[in-house]
Amino acid sequence: MSKEYNIAVIPGDGTGPEVVVEGIKVLDTVSAKEGFNLNYTDYQIGGEHYKKTGEILTDDVKLSLSKADAVFLGAIGHPDVKPGILEKGILLDLRFHFDQYINLRPVKLYEGVDTPIKGKGPAEIDFVVVRENTEGLYAGAGGCLKKGTPDEVAIQESINTRKGVERCIRYAFEYCRNRNKGKTLTLCGKTNVLTFAFDLWERTFYEVAKDYPDIKTDYAHVDAICMWMVKNPEWFDVIVTDNMFGDIITDLGAMIQGGMGVAAGGNINPEGVSMFEPIGGSAPKYTGKQVINPIAAIMAAQLMLETLGEKSAALKIEKAVMKVLKDDIKDVGAGKMGCSTKEVGNLVAGYIE
Numbered sequence: 001m002s003k004e005y006n007i008a009v010i011p012g013d014g015t016g017p018e019v020v021v022e023g024i025k026v027l028d029t030v031s032a033k034e035g036f037n038l039n040y041t042d043y044q045i046g047g048e049h050y051k052k053t054g055e056i057l058t059d060d061v062k063l064s065l066s067k068a069d070a071v072f073l074g075a076i077g078h079p080d081v082k083p084g085i086l087e088k089g090i091l092l093d094l095r096f097h098f099d100q101y102i103n104l105r106p107v108k109l110y111e112g113v114d115t116p117i118k119g120k121g122p123a124e125i126d127f128v129v130v131r132e133n134t135e136g137l138y139a140g141a142g143g144c145l146k147k148g149t150p151d152e153v154a155i156q157e158s159i160n161t162r163k164g165v166e167r168c169i170r171y172a173f174e175y176c177r178n179r180n181k182g183k184t185l186t187l188c189g190k191t192n193v194l195t196f197a198f199d200l201w202e203r204t205f206y207e208v209a210k211d212y213p214d215i216k217t218d219y220a221h222v223d224a225i226c227m228w229m230v231k232n233p234e235w236f237d238v239i240v241t242d243n244m245f246g247d248i249i250t251d252l253g254a255m256i257q258g259g260m261g262v263a264a265g266g267n268i269n270p271e272g273v274s275m276f277e278p279i280g281g282s283a284p285k286y287t288g289k290q291v292i293n294p295i296a297a298i299m300a301a302q303l304m305l306e307t308l309g310e311k312s313a314a315l316k317i318e319k320a321v322m323k324v325l326k327d328d329i330k331d332v333g334a335g336k337m338g339c340s341t342k343e344v345g346n347l348v349a350g351y352i353e
């Protein structure tokens with residue numbers, strides 16, 4: 001019997017559904033060629049659903065998602081819903097509930113894609129950020145007092161546990177070893193100011209490094225990393241960092257690899273259910289216009305297959321995407337591709353070997 005995977009699909013809001021359809025098109029093409037089956041179950045979660053029903057993410061949905069092999073997510077975010085409700089109520093809740101403690105974000109510039117960095121090309125821009133995904137400032141520790149008065153106090157603390165930091169760092173070392181490129185892992189922190197949190201990160205980093213003598217270690221402060229990512233992106237192979245810094249530097253990473261139209265990420269629990277998403281938002285103003293680039297969603301699907309162990313299928317998707325980027329798309333930006341969302345999906349599917 002051929003291998004089967006149950007994929008939970010959350011198309012979500014805005015342009016999410018449009019790009020998810022193209023991701024599934026490519027997944028279906030490659031799975032047929034590789035001889036495995038993907039069964040999809042759709043979940044209507046997001047801003048629209050919340051507006052209609054008042055429901056965000058129910059226990060029933062979580063229970064059902066826990067039985068999937070992976071989750072494929074389009075985008076969550078709605079212009080009529082107050083910021084924070086959907087982000088915390090859906091995206092972060094899913095990451096935390098499924099203990100997806102790694103946010104894996106490749107920053108790779110493909111041939112045919114423009115980077116805003118002068119003088120740099122695909123040979124220089126090819127690294128991966130391993131972002132801790134369940135702790136730090138995102139843990140929600142804190143509170144406020146005397147809200148709305150002149151004496152208001154707001155506290156939001158960064159939670160860093162030895163266990164959480166170590167498992168993230170270990171994953172990054174393993175990933176760096178398997179990636180087998182520069183064999184260099186850079187810790188991105190702020191040891192000169194955040195002397196409690198990043199002291200823990202730094203000590204853990206060098207302790208774990210002893211188990212990986214084949215990997216070179218490096219350290220840079222987060223502000224300097226931002227500088228080097230623009231000035232000398234070729235220095236990086238794998239970067240490991242906390243949740244907040246990882247959030248920030250991967251938006252910078254997305255820009256240097258061509259933009260949100262191509263940037264994908266995986267929220268990974270190596271022992272559980274992982275979730276894959278294009279890292280851009282729901283882009284409400286483009287909804288239904290078929291102008292958004294589905295490559296980010298297709299590359300999220302690619303990352304999903306790679307994580308599920310379907311390496312050959314993942315490689316085929318990457319090759320097809322590379323051909324489309326090199327030969328067919330004028331520009332990766334929304335509305336500038338020279339073809340529609342659907343046409344890009346058709347092209348990628350058509351090039352799958």
Ligand code: IPM
Nearest residue numbers: 087088091092246247250279
């Ligand atoms: C991301 C997003 C989320 C984050 C938001 C929407 C909560 O920016 O996936 O990077 O901050 O993690």
Ligand code: MN
Nearest residue numbers: 247248250251
């Ligand atoms: Mn972000």
